Amino acid sequence: MKSCNVASQNCHLCQSLDKGIFEGLSKKDLDVLDSSKTSNRYKRKQIIFYEENPILGVFFIRSGKVKLYKTSRDGKRQILKIVQAGDSLGHSSLFSNRSHAATAEVIEDADICFLDKNKFLSILHANPSISLKILEKLSKDLNQAEEQILDIAYKSVRVRFVELLLTLKQSFGVYEDGVYKLEISLSREELAEAIGTTEETAVRLISEFKSNDWIEVHKKSISLKKPEELLQLTEFGY
Amino acid sequence: MKSCNVASQNCHLCQSLDKGIFEGLSKKDLDVLDSSKTSNRYKRKQIIFYEENPILGVFFIRSGKVKLYKTSRDGKRQILKIVQAGDSLGHSSLFSNRSHAATAEVIEDADICFLDKNKFLSILHANPSISLKILEKLSKDLNQAEEQILDIAYKSVRVRFVELLLTLKQSFGVYEDGVYKLEISLSREELAEAIGTTEETAVRLISEFKSNDWIEVHKKSISLKKPEELLQLTEFGY
C-alpha cells in the first residue's frame, strides 16, 4: 500500500488536506504528512471501520461518499452524518476514548487516505493551530448532533424528512432543468435510517411528496421541485 | 463584582479549576486566571444564558446544578445535559463561534465563575495542552449526544426513563437505607424534558415504577430500590 498511489508528488494538494483540518499547514509539514499516509480505494457497502473498533488513525475522504451510523441493540441503524471529499473520519473519537463511536460505510465508491494515530498526534503537537481547527469542527458537529436530538424528539417524521431533503440539497443539490437534483443515491432504507424511521414510512412519504408535486423520482435519484414550499412545511407542525 | 468574593487567595483551588479543563495548569497561569474571572451566585430558575445569545466567555460551576436545554419552535424543551461543580459551560460553542447553542438554567442554587472570552483564548494560546483537554471533553460530549440520538430514535419512552434514572444515579446517587437516593430535585416537567416526552407520560411512568416497586418517591426526591432490575429492562425492548 504505497502512499498516495497516484500522482504522489502533489498529493498534498488533494482536497482532504488543504481544505480540511490541515488547512494552512506549512509545505514542510504537508510533506511529512504526505509521506506518512496511505491511500486506498473502497467500493459501495464496504466498511471502513465498525463501531467499537479500536481507533488506529484518521481517515480523509478524497472522493466518494461515506455514511456514519450507529446500530441499536435490535439492529436498527441511525445515520449520523454523510461525509464526502474534504471531510475526515475518526478525528473525533481519537481524543476521548479508545474505540470508534460509529460505523463508517461507503455509499459511493471512494478514495480514502489513512494517517496513523501517532503520526497524526505528533503532527498535531508540532502544530497547535490544528487543534483549534479540530475544536471548531467538533464544536460544529456537537451543535448539529444536539439539533438532531431536538428534531427527533419533537418533530414529526414528515418534517424530519423534509429537513433531510433540504440538507441533502445543500450538500448534493444541483440545479438542472428547473429542479434541484440530489446527486446522491440512497436506498429507501438509508433514507429511513437518516431520519430515524422505518423503510415503509419513508416510502409512504416519498409517494405522498410525489403526488403533492414537491419532488420527482427517477430511478434512485430524487429531485426537489419546490424547495421553498418544502421549507414552509418545516415552519409549522404539519 | 470582585473576583472570587470569598477566600480569593486560594480560589484557584476551587473544583472548577483544578479538576476541569484547567487541570495541570502552572501556578502562575492559575493566578492569571484567578485574577481575570468574576464569581456570581445564581438562584433556581435563573437563566445564565439563552440560546442564540452571543458568547461572551466561559462559565465554571463551583457549586449547584445547571441544566442545558434547547427549545423547539413550538416551545418544547429538550434537556441536553445537567452539569454540576467542576463542569464548564460555553467552551463548546466558543470555537464554532457566533452564539450559544442552548439555554443554561439553574436548577439548584449555584456559584458560578465567569471568564472573559479573550482572556480565555489568550490563556489557551499560551497553554496548548488545554486545547487537548477541551478536545477530549468535546469529543465525549459528542459521543454522548450521538448516543442520545440513537436512544430517542429507537428506544421506548419507558426504556429512556430507566436510562435517565440510572444516569442520574451515577452522577447524583447516594446509597442510604438500602436505596439509592438521587440527590437532585427535578420537576416532572424537567424529567419529561430530559427524555423527550410529555409531563403526563413521565408521571405515568413514575407511578408505574412505584407500583412495580422499582423506585420510591418522597416529596421531590426519587430513590432507586432495585437498580439491577432496572438495568435488565434496558437490555430488552420492553
Place this chain on the structure above:
DNA sequence: CGCTATTTTGACCACGTTCAACCGCTGTGG
C-alpha cells in the same frame, strides 16, 4: 387561608410501527 403552580388521572385519538403480501427488476443457473 386562599390562590397559583404542580402533579395526577382519565378518555380519546393519531402517528407511525409492524407484519404481510405483492410487484418489478436484475442476475444466475439449468
Place this chain on the structure above:
DNA sequence: CCACAGCGGTTGAACGTGGTCAAAATAGCG
C-alpha cells in the same frame, strides 16, 4: 432462453405507544 431466486421498493390493514386535552387533586407560597 426461460425459470427462478433474491432484493429493493410499494401498498394495505391492524395495532399500540405515546401525545393531547380536560379536569380533578395536591402541594407550595404569599
